[in-house]
Amino acid sequence: MLYWFRRMTHGSKKNKGSARSGRSIDGIVSDNRRLGVSATPFHPQIGQPAGSLGNTLRRAEGFHPMRTGSGSIGVVATPAEVSLVIDEPIVLDDAVLGSGDKKSRRGPHLFKGRLSVKRAILILVALLLAGGLYMGIKFYIIERHLFRGGGGAPALASNVDINQLRGEGDGRVNILILGIGGPGHEGADLTDTVMIASIDPINNQVSLLSLPRDLWVKIPGNGSQKLNAAYAYGKQGSDSQNLIDQERDGLALLDKALQPVIGIPIHYHAIIDFIAFKQAVDAVGGITFYVPETLYDPSIAWENKYNPVIAQKGSQTFNGARALLYAKSRETSTDFARGERQRQLMVALKDKILSAGTFANPVKISQLMSSFGDNIYTDFSLNDIKRLYEVVTKIPSSDIGSLDLVTPPHDLLTTANQGGLSIVRPKAGLYDYGPLQNYIRNAMRDGFLLKENAAIAVYNATSIAGLATKQADLLKSYGYNVTTVDNVAKPTDPAKSVLVDLSSGSAKYTRHYLQQRLGVVATGSLSPDLGISPPAGTKFVIITGKDAHNSSQ
Template sequence: MDLSLSSSEKREDQIQEITYRRKLWWEIPLGIVLGLVIVTGGFLFYKTFAATKKVITENVGGSAPAFLDKVEPRELRGEGDGRINILLLGVGGEGHSGSFLTDTIMVMSIDPKTKKVAMLSIPRDFYLYVPKEGYNRINTMYYAGEKNKVNGGGLAMSKKVVSDLLDINIHYATMIDFTGFKDIVDTLGGVTINVDKNLVDTTYPTPSGGYQTLRVKKGVQNMNGEAALKYSRSRHSTSDFDRAARQQKVIMAIKEKAFKMETILNPTKVAGLIDALGNHLKTDIQLWEIQRLVEISRDIDTSKIVSKVINGEEGLVTTTSINGMSVVVPKTGDYSEIRKFAHELFVDSFLTDENATVEVLNGSSNKNAVKKVSSLLKSYNYNIKNTANAETLNYTRTIIYDNTKGKKPYTLEFLKKRLVKLGMNPEIKKDSSYDSEIVIVIGSDYKGK
């Protein structure tokens, strides 16, 4: 393998950026590690978790409803709750300055019915409200949970912050550090990657705060833990989309190596994997849930995993300065477009399977009500067939007319909870004279502009 690192002299105008660049050294490609544990069928790692219970902490939020054999509509807290949503966090770990800043933040979402997987990365400099800390970069959330000793610690705090941002329930969280990933790959004896194009990164960070040039040649390459980490996390000469594709390659390479019989039957390698995870990973996924994930993952086609990034290329965010700090903020000034993007990615099959036709009518004096509500519901995958004014604009309370005789229970439950989130107090009635399966008449209890 041709993976050479040549030191480059620091430029004087980069000295002030050293602290920022050091953070990049800790950026962990967690899609690789969690893809290994969850997506690829993880027999070895089920054994690892079973033998290393110290990595598993209590899940204060409870299990994902989708793990149940039969999910009742009332058990789902909203659109997307019919999936299994896992927050993946990367930190520098002990021995690094800012060791618990979550500089890699990714949501992996699994639909257990369709066996489809989607991943969404969140920029670490995203600026928002962090409980107990105030407004700050999102990468402070894990540290805030640990420092303030909240119930569930940094994992629970991180789940809350990301859940509020995306408007999707986050069921689980897993945190791994830089050393853990490298140890896993090295214990497996390295991985084989088919590099599809030359990679040159002239600003790859060094541990001391300097810069090096990373070169990876096109072709089949054998990589140890450090090389695989560098290949999968380099981004300054490419894009986040390129990096996501490289992470997919590494996931598959680890899977192929881990499931060879010489690995599974090698007690030394199994022991090494246990050590690597036990010392460098925390999760609130319980053992029985890991077993269910293993069962689900057997039918997942890893070549069809969808990976997206919240970035400027998607038209979602922009970079600015607040109090002298470079941060990422939503272009629209609120989270509406980001939430729409997330819900379009994490489609809830409980909702799409019913595919109920929905009509939205304005029964209030708010002229923008129908446009605002119907647009939001469309982005959350509701099948909106018609919008108009109701026969009167004197509705004081929002009404949901159910013409399905209860045959679309998930849609009705999701709609009721969604409208409550919008500040309405909807009442469900069983029949109406309208043609659509479900009709929403917006009343004056909707206060949106």
């Protein structure tokens, strides 16, 4: 080793000048002669076999002497042997240097290339992890803000507990969607949009119903006002200093005002301001749908670059700003027409949000979450949203029903003047919402009643004329399939009504609802003393008693 060190040191000093100008490859310094060729050329012995290309390529990468030493492993070489080894030229593998030109010297470049690939992969993994962490944290924060919980719909459960169904209508998921101006707008908490999205997860159906903002209703504690003021009264009259509690109080008052009008339960709420709607449309890259007729509104032309034409007839693609104008314009059309446009926009936005192009794009998802998280209130939980997504994705937009209350034969509302105010009221009369409830309950029929569609026969066992008809009409208004209305042969004037279940267990949900409505427990047999023979296929028989006379809801 000492000899090797001295020899190498001596060589370094001797060739110091040339070493500066020569190139170094893996620690071998050239003295400007061809690498691996000595001053006195080395000539192999005649007859010595040359290594084949295959043998060369099979050798490990690195440097290999032209001949191997004679020493065995573990045996120290003699000085003479060391001298021979040092004097012998070092030759790089052909696989490394090739013919010696620059293009073929790929060893270092190959190493650097592999290193670059590894670094790129590591950087990519780091970016993915950082991005995933960022999205996870962001989603957690927005989820806590957006999905506050508090609502609930029994029908949204994967396995519905029948005892959780409080009455007809719980076989659907009814969501009250409110559109407000939000901060910075005049009347920031007035609900310009009042829409019910009713989802039937049992039969995979969806219906959208718009209620006019000018509908005249009774608001508990605030007299009679337009519907759009109910939420604002509740929020502003809240005793809480917490914004979330104020919003909940506003929704609670609106529900009380709305319940006598629609006659169906509200399970969830969503409040969306103008900013959220605009940003949501922009986040998904705009929405495309067919505009049935040109919309002209000079009152908001200043928001449309002073162009009074808000939308041309035909297929249109809207960004957030144009979609918002299309949704809120009503100067040159009716409140009912505006409701129809808003339902159009909701379906188009639903399609775009649920499209593969949106869910496969993390940037769009992030933007969508941000717009929703900052400007939307809901009382969904995260699990509710997951289940709702599973249900809604099964329903094509072509199967989404768009309902209104002014198109014959369901033209149930009309405009009027109340104390100098332009309002909307039922055609049947002020505060007479019976026909309205009947239509809504049947258009949004309970999913379990729809699926079972059990035939019901109603018989009057009292001396009160028309009692069976009255009971039958009430049941029909809730979506029951009443097929027979008649009187018993001999009235007995029973105090309580009787429910007979002939379904053999095939209509358990209808049985559950009827027991709740009538306040009785069903019996499994029909008394022959009644002298009635229900038609074949009848699943339930109701024998009305005097208690049915006082039943109106």
